[in-house]
Amino acid sequence: MNDIFFNPSHPGIAYGDGELQGPGEQGQFVKLIDNDTFQVISDVGDVPVGVIYNVDKLKYVIPGATDRNKVAVFMDGGIYETDNVTGTITADDDLTFDPTNANIKTASEGNTIVGKALAVEGSVVKFKLAL
Numbered sequence: 001m002n003d004i005f006f007n008p009s010h011p012g013i014a015y016g017d018g019e020l021q022g023p024g025e026q027g028q029f030v031k032l033i034d035n036d037t038f039q040v041i042s043d044v045g046d047v048p049v050g051v052i053y054n055v056d057k058l059k060y061v062i063p064g065a066t067d068r069n070k071v072a073v074f075m076d077g078g079i080y081e082t083d084n085v086t087g088t089i090t091a092d093d094d095l096t097f098d099p100t101n102a103n104i105k106t107a108s109e110g111n112t113i114v115g116k117a118l119a120v121e122g123s124v125v126k127f128k129l130a131l
Helices: none
Strands: 006-021 029-034 037-040 048-056 068-082 094-098 103-106 115-121 124-129
Touching (some): 037 068
Parallel strands (some): 006 037
Antiparallel strands (some): 029 048, 068 124
């Protein structure tokens, strides 16, 4: 399990009435797969709806693919900081998600935009959520 830094500096709307199916960590992007059921994105064609804030599970237990745990998901804007990044990001970059680990990376043409990088300090990116 990773120790991802994820800080909701000025959070948007948090949806806390859903369940996360399968494993997931704070700062990963999720898609909606059923009524109030989310799953970590895993394909470039997935439609992200938010970013995980909290998963109500035992700390050192990795859920199986069909296990469900209560989850709080931030959506509808907000400002966040994270080190859950792939590649190099600079301020003002449009951001998308990396389908292999559900974190953020610099977007290229044709990618789904999930946010905008506001500042980068070391390995931490401050971004505005566009979902």
